[in-house]
Amino acid sequence: MSTSNAELQAWINQVTRDCRPDSVHWCDGSEQEYQGLLERMVADGTLLKLNQETHPDCYLHRSDPTDVARTEHLTFVCTQEQEDAGPNNNWMAPGEAHVKLDKLFDGCMEGRTMYVVPYCMGPIDSPLARCGVEITDSPYVVANLRLMTRMGQAALQRIEREGRFVKGQHSIGDLSPERRFIMHFPDDLLIRSIGSGYGGNALLSKKCHALRIASYQARTEGWLAEHMLILGLEAPNGKRCYVAASFPSACGKTNLAMLRAPLHMQGYKIFTIGDDICWLQPGEDGRLWAINPEAGFFGVVPGTNEDTNYNAYAMLNRDALFANVAVTADNQPWWEGKKDGKPSLDWKGNPYTGGNGPAAHPNARFTVSMRRCPSYAEEAEHPRGVPISAIIFGGRRARLAPLVYEARDWAHGVMVGASVASETTAAQTGAVGVVRRDPMAMKPFCGYNFADYWGHWLNIGAQLKQPPKIFHVNWFRKDSDGKFMWPGFGENLRVLEWILQRCEEKVAGRESPIGLLPKAEDLNVDGLDLAPDALAALLSVDSGEWREEMEHINEYFTQYGARLPERLRETHRAQAGRLAD
Ligand code: OXD
Ligand code: MN
Numbered sequence: 001m002s003t004s005n006a007e008l009q010a011w012i013n014q015v016t017r018d019c020r021p022d023s024v025h026w027c028d029g030s031e032q033e034y035q036g037l038l039e040r041m042v043a044d045g046t047l048l049k050l051n052q053e054t055h056p057d058c059y060l061h062r063s064d065p066t067d068v069a070r071t072e073h074l075t076f077v078c079t080q081e082q083e084d085a086g087p088n089n090n091w092m093a094p095g096e097a098h099v100k101l102d103k104l105f106d107g108c109m110e111g112r113t114m115y116v117v118p119y120c121m122g123p124i125d126s127p128l129a130r131c132g133v134e135i136t137d138s139p140y141v142v143a144n145l146r147l148m149t150r151m152g153q154a155a156l157q158r159i160e161r162e163g164r165f166v167k168g169q170h171s172i173g174d175l176s177p178e179r180r181f182i183m184h185f186p187d188d189l190l191i192r193s194i195g196s197g198y199g200g201n202a203l204l205s206k207k208c209h210a211l212r213i214a215s216y217q218a219r220t221e222g223w224l225a226e227h228m229l230i231l232g233l234e235a236p237n238g239k240r241c242y243v244a245a246s247f248p249s250a251c252g253k254t255n256l257a258m259l260r261a262p263l264h265m266q267g268y269k270i271f272t273i274g275d276d277i278c279w280l281q282p283g284e285d286g287r288l289w290a291i292n293p294e295a296g297f298f299g300v301v302p303g304t305n306e307d308t309n310y311n312a313y314a315m316l317n318r319d320a321l322f323a324n325v326a327v328t329a330d331n332q333p334w335w336e337g338k339k340d341g342k343p344s345l346d347w348k349g350n351p352y353t354g355g356n357g358p359a360a361h362p363n364a365r366f367t368v369s370m371r372r373c374p375s376y377a378e379e380a381e382h383p384r385g386v387p388i389s390a391i392i393f394g395g396r397r398a399r400l401a402p403l404v405y406e407a408r409d410w411a412h413g414v415m416v417g418a419s420v421a422s423e424t425t426a427a428q429t430g431a432v433g434v435v436r437r438d439p440m441a442m443k444p445f446c447g448y449n450f451a452d453y454w455g456h457w458l459n460i461g462a463q464l465k466q467p468p469k470i471f472h473v474n475w476f477r478k479d480s481d482g483k484f485m486w487p488g489f490g491e492n493l494r495v496l497e498w499i500l501q502r503c504e505e506k507v508a509g510r511e512s513p514i515g516l517l518p519k520a521e522d523l524n525v526d527g528l529d530l531a532p533d534a535l536a537a538l539l540s541v542d543s544g545e546w547r548e549e550m551e552h553i554n555e556y557f558t559q560y561g562a563r564l565p566e567r568l569r570e571t572h573r574a575q576a577g578r579l580a581d
Contacts, residue, residue: 001026021114029152051331070200075182086449112137118156119149121293126383132166147296168204186216212447228278229257236267245392249427254299258311262490271377286465291385303337315372326359335360362426395422401474403538406516410461413470415571451563513578
């Protein structure tokens, strides 16, 4: 096959010459092609068929044990000037990066098939959507892309019509962490990734394209590419509004996006539009409009059950690809937090004895098409997207941050987002549970200098006649015994209810130096088994601790030097001043 787009054809020819695959396969995105790939992977052991009676069309991939999470220390943004990548990114000069990568890619596909995968991020006819092409030697990556993107013929046609696309060159190489790099060249809309088959490193459409490259592209084109879920919230009166929420990896975006109303809040419904990435653009009407560029979910499996995420649990029983879960004696997938069955083999395929760590890897994943989700909303296909009423930032913080508060205005909201901190999780390699700054949950994903990014956020706000209100939430506050103070999961709807009421100006907030908190009587806690004083503690602001926090935020902002927007400095100063009063 070939393409009428000369740039695409020339790039494919070049990669073919360099990587020397045995054959080249252009993906059309058909069901037949998908089934063929699955069969081939079952035959060569890349995939294991799970119990087809209980889990029809479900497969398990056991990855190399050194390749189970994103590797941020091997991820680079390669701009001409280091300052453009900023202190938030690892940087390498493009020339040096290409020399290194050219050596690693040289002949790396010998004996393998090279797949050419055109894909579209966003509804195929949406003006907010953008296209890309991933070249990969991993049929497992291709199968995942089929679930995660609109891939194949229609995407290629759009590329041929528009001419512009993001290039992603990927090879699993020899899977060695010594020879693993995930490099981004934003000026060339180019990604080159080698040595990993893990989703965040290898499905280049996701973090590499839809966040790192897209954030850079969005800055030049006047939109935002964010690490956010999108949900539709329908109130008992039938009115729907849309919320975008940003939390660091493995902090419950998927659970919130698919939340099912608990019994006592049956009048409410949540509709899922996306669980990880959101592209936002000011509309002509002065509102902020959002699309989910993805078409599937790549979620964390452990902890998922009927109670924590009813909808996700329901969609995992067919047409799903699992990575690094355990299996039961009758070959059903199993993970920590699953309420039935017991593991027979662990995630590495060894007999599970109970003595050597969890049965499923803590970052075990599922990949499944969005359409399989019972709460999936048709609006996810709307070319124009959905108008956003509220933006929520959040982090995983055992102390300090109250359950919920509202920013005073857009600029204050940008400061709130820019100061997000969270404890690290298993989604990235390295220590778990360490508090680090993760502004807008974009620390691993912003493709350029954070200072310029915050400036861009401020500019976007200035274009909005009806900006969304901005909130901060923390589901993870712990008491002095280390127990979570808030039940979380479905009960988070109570917080969404307050947010909705604030958006509709139905309730007033309580002023505090850090923003507006709910008045205790406005947060519905009927029937909740909260420890005495827990609500007061969850909604309290300790000025002393917050003064310290403002110092830490200031130290963090100082790294960005003169590039830090003055407006952000002022907003920080004003909040520090309110806390000092
Ligand atoms: C993800 C992540 O996989 O953030 O979504 O790591
Ligand atoms: Mn994510």
